[in-house]
Each structure stands twice: as C-alpha cells, then as structure tokens.
Amino acid sequence: MGVDVELMRVEQRGTSPKRRKLIPLAVAPDPDEVFVRLVDQVRGRGTHPMLERVDPYSSLILSPAEMPQFLSELARLPTSTAQDVEAIRRLEDLARQCAADPATELHLDGD
Template sequence: MGVDVIVMRVTQTGTSPKGRRFEVAESFPDVRDVFATLCGQSRLPMLRRVDPYGSLVLTPEEMPQLIAELTETLALAGDDPARRAVEEVRRLAERCATEPGLELHLEGD
C-alpha cells in the first residue's frame, strides 16, 4: 500500500497531449508504507488527496502548498522513518518547484 514519489521530466512534442514524453528524474520508493500512512492520517488538503491505490500528478504550481504541508507534517512526525520520508518527499517537491519541466507523480500500489 506504499505511495512511491517520482520526479518526472516532461517533454512535449507539438501541441497534442499524445506528444508528452516522461522520463524518471528521481524517485522515493515508499517500501515500508511510511509516507502512505502519514498521508492517510493527515488532515491537510493536499496530503489527503494522495491515494494509496491510485495516482496523483502534481504540477510545479502546486509545489508551494505541498511543501508547506510537508513542513507542517515534519514538525509532527514522531519517529525517524516518518521524518526521513517527509524530508525526502519535501526535497523532491522543492526540486519540482525550482527546475523547469518537472512534475511530481505519486503512485499508489
């Protein structure tokens, strides 16, 4: 039931959505379901959108809200695995916010 967090580099050929190509730039595999559990327990709106069984694609425009929610979650994260997971996802979100052509894909099992 983990949620893998994947930074995707998106290139567009032409104007058709069929011309979109994706390349994995970096990822965080949620092998112990730590991030999925945190999202399921969260009351914050963006983290509540994360589906442990589905997919969610976030654009650079959504990164400030996600980063703010992850920062708030980090302050409440008790154990080391939870803190590490939130820190890693926040780092990936910060990369998406600053590098052109990136999206953040959250992929449930």
C-alpha cells in the same frame, strides 16, 4: 499499499498528448508505507487538502506551481520517528527540485 513519489521531466513537442514524454529523474519509494501512514493521520481533518488527495490505490500528478502548498503540508505532518523524518525529507527534496524546474511534475503513484 505505499505511495512512491517520482520526479518526472515532461517533454512535449506540439500540443498533441501523443507526443508527451515522461523522463524519470528521481524517486522516493515508500516500501514501508511511512508516507501513507502519515497522511492517514491527518486525513479527514481538512488541514492538509492536497495531501488528502493522496490515494494508495491511484496516482496524483502535481505541477511545480503546486509545490509551495505541498511543501507546507509536508512540513505540518506529525512525525514521531527518525523514519518519518527521513521519508518527509526525501519528499521535500523532490518537491523543491520540482518547484525549481517548470518542465517537471511530481507523480505520487499508489500500488
């Protein structure tokens, strides 16, 4: 089960959650489960607390304020192939875009 990462713009008029609207901006799919495999390599060690919350069976929503930690943990993932490096690069690109725009969220959606 892969985890697709999607950058979303959040539009919300007023305070009612019913008025919350998500607009997809960009996506980094994980059809080969590269991201999940990399996260599984560090799971349980306590070195990547944010990434350990990633679950291939549920969703995790991260705010722009969480992007520095997310980027730091991505940079410390053990990569051994070009496919690993490319997958992390795509996630870093989305995380940087999210960090730069307070009206966005990063959605990590499992299958």
